[in-house]
Amino acid sequence: MKNRECLVVAAAFSMLAVPVMLSAQTTAKPKLSAPAIQIAMVEAGDIQIPAEFRFAVYERLVERVRASGAFQKVYRTGDRAADGVTDLVTLHTKVEGFKEGSQTKRELTTVFGATKVDVTASVTARDGHVLMDQKITGRVRFFGENLGVTNDLAKRITKLVGQTF
Numbered sequence: 001m002k003n004r005e006c007l008v009v010a011a012a013f014s015m016l017a018v019p020v021m022l023s024a025q026t027t028a029k030p031k032l033s034a035p036a037i038q039i040a041m042v043e044a045g046d047i048q049i050p051a052e053f054r055f056a057v058y059e060r061l062v063e064r065v066r067a068s069g070a071f072q073k074v075y076r077t078g079d080r081a082a083d084g085v086t087d088l089v090t091l092h093t094k095v096e097g098f099k100e101g102s103q104t105k106r107e108l109t110t111v112f113g114a115t116k117v118d119v120t121a122s123v124t125a126r127d128g129h130v131l132m133d134q135k136i137t138g139r140v141r142f143f144g145e146n147l148g149v150t151n152d153l154a155k156r157i158t159k160l161v162g163q164t165f
Contacts, residue, residue, distance in 0.1 A: 031163075031164065031165060032131055032132075032164055032165050033165060034071065034087050034088070034089040034165055035071065035072045035073065035085070035087055035088075036071055036072060036073040036074070036075060036082065036085045036087070036088050036089070037065060037070075037071045037073075037074055037075070037088070037089050037090070037091055037123070037161075037165075038074075038075040038076070038077065038079070038082045038088055038089070038090045038091070039058065039061050039062050039065060039074065039075070039076060039077065039090075039091045040077050040090055040091060040092045040093070041054075041058055041077050042054040042055075042057050042058050042093045042094075042095060042119075043092070043093065043094040043095065044094075044095045045094060045095065047095045047096065047097065047098050048098065049095050049098040049117070050100075052147065053098070053117065053147065053149070053150060054095070056147050056150035057093065057117070057119075057138075057150045057153055057154060058093075060150050060151055060153075060154035061091070061093065061154045061157060061158070062074060062076060063154070064154045064155060064157075064158040065091070065158055065161065068158050068161075068162050070161060070162045070165050071165070073085070075088075086126070087126075088126055089123050089124065089125055089126075089131060089165075090123065090124050090126075091121065091122075091123050091157075091161065092121070092122045092123070092124065093119050093120075093121050093157065094119060094120045094122075095117065095118070095119050096118040096119055096120055096135065097116070097117070097118035098116070098117050098118070099114070099115065099116045099117075100115055100146055101114045101115035101116070101140065101146060103145055103146060114139055114140060115139065115140045115146045115148075115149045116137060116138070116139050116149065117137070117138045117139075117149050117150075117153055118135065118136075118137050119135070119136055119137075119138070119153065119157075120133065120134070120135050120136075121133075121134055121135075121136050121157045121160060121161075122134075123161065123164065123165075131164070132160070132161070132164045134160060136153065136156050136157055136160065137153075137156075138150065138152040138153025138154075138156060139152055140152065
C-alpha cells in the first residue's frame with residue numbers, strides 16, 4: 001500500500017512541476033547577437049554627479065564588457081574604426097540619480113553612508129531601434145571608497161548586456 005501512495009504523490013508532484021517548467025521556457029527571451037558594441041560616454045543630464053564618477057563608470061564598462069567576451073570587438077565613443085561595422089550596437093548609460101555617501105560613516109556604522117547611483121542602461125542598433133532598456137542601481141554599502149560604486153554598476157550593466165547578447 002505504501003508503494004502505491006508514493007506513486008500517487010510522485011505523479012501529482014510531476015503534474016504540478018510540468019506547468020512551471022513550461023511557463024519558464026515560454027517566457028525566456030531569445031538572446032540577441034551582435035559582433036561589436038560601442039560604449040557611449042555616460043550622460044548625466046540634470047543630475048549633479050562628479051566627473052570622476054562618470055569617467056570611472058565609462059572606463060570600467062569598457063574594461064568589463066571587453067573581459068566578458070560577449071562581443072568580438074568593443075569600441076569607445078569616437079573610435080572611427082566603428083564607422084564601418086554594419087551590425088554595431090551602442091550601449092548608452094544615463095544617470096537618473098546619485099547619492100554620494102561617506103566612507104567613514106559606512107565603516108563605522110555599516111548602516112549609514114551608502115553611495116548609490118541609479119542609471120538607465122540601453123542598447124540601440126545602428127538604426128536607433130532600442131534592443132535593451134533597463135534601470136540599474138549601483139551601490140557601495142559597507143566598506144570601500146565611494147568610487148567603488150562605479151565598479152558595482154559596471155558589473156551589473158555588463159551582466160545584463162551579457163544576458164541579452
